Each structure stands twice: as C-alpha cells, then as structure tokens.
Amino acid sequence: MSDLIHVTDETFEAEILNSDVPVLVDFSATWCGPCKQLTPIVEELATEYAGRLKVAHVDVDHARDHATKFGVMSVPTVLYMKAGTVTDSQVGVTTKAKMIEKIDKML
Numbered sequence: 001m002s003d004l005i006h007v008t009d010e011t012f013e014a015e016i017l018n019s020d021v022p023v024l025v026d027f028s029a030t031w032c033g034p035c036k037q038l039t040p041i042v043e044e045l046a047t048e049y050a051g052r053l054k055v056a057h058v059d060v061d062h063a064r065d066h067a068t069k070f071g072v073m074s075v076p077t078v079l080y081m082k083a084g085t086v087t088d089s090q091v092g093v094t095t096k097a098k099m100i101e102k103i104d105k106m107l
Contacts, residue, residue, distance in 0.1 A: 004046040007056045009063045016056055017084040022106050023054045024099075025079040027072045029061055034093045035076045041096045042078075045103070053103060080106050 026042045028035035046055035060067040080088040
C-alpha cells in the first residue's frame with residue numbers, strides 16, 4: 001500500500017501548508033497521459049520517504065483553487081514544499097533520480 005495521500009481544496013491547507021514535514025505535491029489529472037507515467041514514481045517515493053516526507057497527489061479538477069494559487073498551468077507539475085513555501089518545482093515527466101535529488105536537497 002502506498003503512503004501517498006490524496007488532497008483536495010478542502011484538505012490542502014491542513015495536509016500541505018501546515019505539514020510538520022516537507023511535502024512533495026504532485027498536481028495531475030486523471031485524463032493526463034504523462035501524469036500516469038509519473039504516478040508510479042510518486043507512489044514509490046511516498047513509500048521510500050515515509051515519515052520524512054509527505055507525498056501528496058492533487059487532482060487539478062478537484063483542487064482548482066490551489067492549482068491556480070500556485071500557478072499550475074500544465075500537468076504534471078510537482079512542487080517541493082517546506083513550511084508551506086515552495087522550495088523547488090518541475091513541470092512534466094522526469095526521472096526518479098532527479099526527483100530524489102530535489103527531495104534530498106530539501107530534506
């Protein structure tokens with residue numbers, strides 16, 4: 001079972017902005033092909049970093065307010081956040097190694 005959490009506009013503040021640990025936020029959509037490619041990597045990272053990093057999936061169709069607030073113009077977009085502030089980001093599909101590099105820098 002994955003440690004990935006699913007977040008909506010209603011739970012975004014509590015789960016992400018007020019998180020005690022750094023957060024990887026995966027903005028994606030069910031209709032997005034590249035998002036489906038990235039999902040298994042995000043799920044693996046959620047398990048591998050459990051307890052040190054919160055990994056959140058945000059479907060832009062269910063969290064339009066926060067997608068707009070954080071300037072998400074295309075999916076997938078991944079935000080790396082610490083104490084409610086974006087420390088890094090990436091747009092599009094990338095490798096697990098590049099994501100780990102960004103995570104480790106944030107931790």
